[in-house]
Amino acid sequence: MVTIDDVAELAGLSKSTVSRVINHYPHVSQEKKERVYQAMETLGYVPNSSARSLRNKKTKMIAVIVPRLMNPFFGQLVESMEVAANQQGYQLLICQTMYSQDTELGHLNLLKTKQVDGIILASLENEWNNIAEYLSYGPLIMCNEFDESAEIPIIKLDQIHGGYIATKHLIRQGHTRIAYCSGGHKSMVANHRKIGFEKALAEHGLRFDESLGFFDAYTIENGIEVFKEIHKMDNPPTAVFTGSDEVAAGILTGAREYGVDIPGELSVIGFDNQVISRIMDPKISTVEQPIEQMAQKAVHVLVEQINSNNKPAKERYELPLELIIRESTVGGPLRAVE
Known part of the structure; x- marks a missing residue:
């Protein structure tokens, strides 16, 4: 033994x-x-405590895996999940990966060692085929980030539509040279937003200039660096689509330092509708994600999986997004395009 x-x-x-x-x-x-x-x-x-849990069948613990809690989106998502979990008699264990594949797999071992009854993947660092084996130890679901090949429930948002409505708004304000700024290339969320971004451009006979693409941007500091890169360009964009309100806030901070008027010289749109989007000056236009609703649905679906002896169904739950227009994109000198 x-x-x-x-x-x-x-x-x-x-x-x-x-x-x-x-x-x-x-x-x-x-x-x-x-x-x-x-x-x-x-x-x-298998630890002794885990063996006892195995005999008792349930730990009444579930885990959520996120990249970093300092991101307001994930902070709010986790807070809402904890409330939902407590309402169903479960405790929530919060696991950060800091974008590390090995750390993510380490957290998944919690399921293998029977320390949790199920796991919510709110981020995804590994390929699905490296994660699928953990299904033999307990239920997994995806929430927010996703892989369509996964044979598990997925709670997601229509990110293509989100990228589309944000970009369409910028075009209607008269912008034709628009920068695109997002997180990692492997993110399905980011890839779908880019599809929506390019769809809106194509509808108006515009093409994405690859020199205006900025990736691996997650924080306010990343946003400041993006602005500095834009400010150095001979032919800079007049608007920026960003994948988070944090990054958008960073761009506004950089613009203020260099005396660039928002939205007169540069319009900026964020994503998430976090508190920071409402307290910046000017306030940031953004795409609102129904975080509380998504968290509640994720916990509900996972608990159903825990209580069911059936093979997990490949169910898809898609929630709506909403465009919130504020001062960071409205008020500039450009003529609106219909």
């Missing part, structure tokens, strides 16, 4: 460190956590 001593020996760590990792104590480095998880995986070790 494999013991915690065997795990400690294989991981090259002390027994106490392994115990802290298993029991989710703070102040253990990610590198040590991954060594412990790998050793447990290799040896097929």
Whole structure:
């Protein structure tokens, strides 16, 4: 029988460190956590507490995996999920990946070791075929980020429509040279928004200038850097579509530092309708995502999966988006195009 001593020996760590990792104590480095998880995986070790949970069938714990809680979108999503989980008698465990594939797989081991009853994937760092094997240990669902090949329930938003209505608004304000700014290339959410962005351009006989594409932008600091790149251009865009209100706020911050008028010289539209979009000066036009509704649906669907002995259905739940127009795109000198 494999013991915690065997795990400690294989991981090259002390027994106490392994115990802290298993029991989710703070102040253990990610590198040590991954060594412990790998050793447990290799040896097929299941902690005693997890074995008790297995006998009792339910832990009444579910986990949500997000990239970073500092992003207001994910902070609000997790808060809403925690409320929904508590209402159904579950506790919510919050797991950050910081965009690391290995960290994501480490969090998925919580399902394998029976420390949670199910997991909500609100972000996705690995390919689905690297995640699918964890279904044999318990239910998974996707919420927000998604992979259409996944044979599990997905709660998502019509991101193509979101990219379309945001870009259509900018075109109606008279803009024909529009920059596109988003997160990672592998994100299905970002890819679908770009499809909607280019669809709106095409309807007006416009084409996307690839030199106006900015990627891997997630934070206010990233937005400031995007603005600096734009400001250096000989032929800069007159508007920017961004994938988050944080990035949009960063662009506005950079514009203020350089004395560029928003929206007179540069219009900016965000995404999410976070608090920051309403407190910036000028207030930021954005696309509102129904975060609370999405969180409630995700928890409800996951709990249904936990309580069901059936194979997870490939169900798709799509929620609506709404364009919110504010001062960052309205009031400029350009003539509206219908």
